[in-house]
Amino acid sequence: MDFNFLSGVLTSSWNLLLSLVDIAIVAYLIYRILGLISGTRAEQLLRGLLLLLVFSVLASYLNLAMVTWLVEKLWIVFAITLPIVFQPELRRFLEQIGRGSFFSGHHLQWNPEAMHNVLAEVSSAAGILSRNRMGALMILTRETGIGEHAASGVLVDGAVTSSLLINIFWPNTPLHDGAVVISAGRLERAACFLPLSDNPNLSLHLGTRHRAGLGITEVSDALAVIVSEESGQISLAREGDLLACSDENHLRQVLELEFIQKPNWGESLRRRWFRQYESSTKAKKDRA
Structure with missing residues (x-):
């Protein structure tokens, strides 16, 4: 039996399993975050950020130097102002993580x-x-x-x-x-x-x-x-x-x-x- 071949198959299977777990975790986090911001101001902001991201990629691809510079500065402004403007949504997000309901999706049930x-x-x-x-x-x-x-x-x-x-x-x-x-x-x-x-x-x-x-x-x-x-x-x-x-x-x-x-x-x-x-x-x- 070719043990090198068997080892390679096991290693590839393990790496594939880890990749699937990695993708599943990221997908679940995105799903929970989207559910958290659904119907709030943050939902509209996310749409705007996605459009800005697309615009940034296009500007970089087309070598639009001035537009790329402007978009980079906008990202810096957003990074500073977003935690202030969306403090309630961030607080709710951190509270859900703290009490475990962000991952379980369940709320406390009274007696x-x-x-x-x-x-x-x-x-x-x-x-x-x-x-x-x-x-x-x-x-x-x-x-x-x-x-x-x-x-x-x-x-x-x-x-x-x-x-x-x-x-x-x-x-x-x-x-x-x-x-x-x-x-x-x-x-x-x-x-x-x-x-x-x-x-x-x-x-x-x-x-x-x-x-x-x-x-x-x-x-x-x-x-x-x-x-x-x-x-x-x-x-x-x-x-x-x-x-x-x-x-x-x-x-x-x-x-x-x-x-x-x-x-x-x-x-x-x-x-x-x-x-x-x-x-x-x-x-x-x-x-x-």
């Missing part, structure tokens, strides 16, 4: 027994507030802390009940302005002021309450339950996306998908959200 009643109370309060056209903003935290934003509110540290939530958001009460923060199954704070989303793609019809709910979900993994004062519409914000819930039952189903039920592999939460919405809408049409 089912402890959370079942909390989600029911939140959904019930949202339904009552919606029917009475009372605005509300309820933040449910998960792994990423929002202490710097919650600190702006009033400490409550009470059990989560629909009656307490309704009393807080009742018009002209001392705590009705701002958001309530629910953390670890407790109503932690009320009257909190949150960062507003500056996403240029948001509808002009969205008011401050919706922008605040979206804003906090852009810088953390929290969920925001929003009730419109004008229309009574119940919405749920997650990672900068907004889902319109058909009623309080629909809201409760989506919240339970997020906090209690285990996600199915290969199916994104966003897809499940809209599948729930479509099923709910179809059911209402069938009843009509």
Whole structure:
């Protein structure tokens, strides 16, 4: 037996395996980063950088000395300014790496027994507030802390009940302005002021309450339950996306998908959200 030949085959196979692993890791990192910046300002910036890269390669290939020099200076400017301009996106990226969800894609799931009643109370309060056209903003935290934003509110540290939530958001009460923060199954704070989303793609019809709910979900993994004062519409914000819930039952189903039920592999939460919405809408049409 030719041991040199066998050694060469084994070495080639090992190198091929390493190359495949290398490609798989890079592909997964690109996939996760693209998912992270999807729907944010960074997505538009990435398109601009790709165009600039193509332009830079063409300028170099065509020996356009002045254009090449200008593009090189632009890369230096971008390298300095990007960490400043896109600080929220970078922070979110590093936080996901720190808590491990960047690689796993999973979020913390609260204890089912402890959370079942909390989600029911939140959904019930949202339904009552919606029917009475009372605005509300309820933040449910998960792994990423929002202490710097919650600190702006009033400490409550009470059990989560629909009656307490309704009393807080009742018009002209001392705590009705701002958001309530629910953390670890407790109503932690009320009257909190949150960062507003500056996403240029948001509808002009969205008011401050919706922008605040979206804003906090852009810088953390929290969920925001929003009730419109004008229309009574119940919405749920997650990672900068907004889902319109058909009623309080629909809201409760989506919240339970997020906090209690285990996600199915290969199916994104966003897809499940809209599948729930479509099923709910179809059911209402069938009843009509």
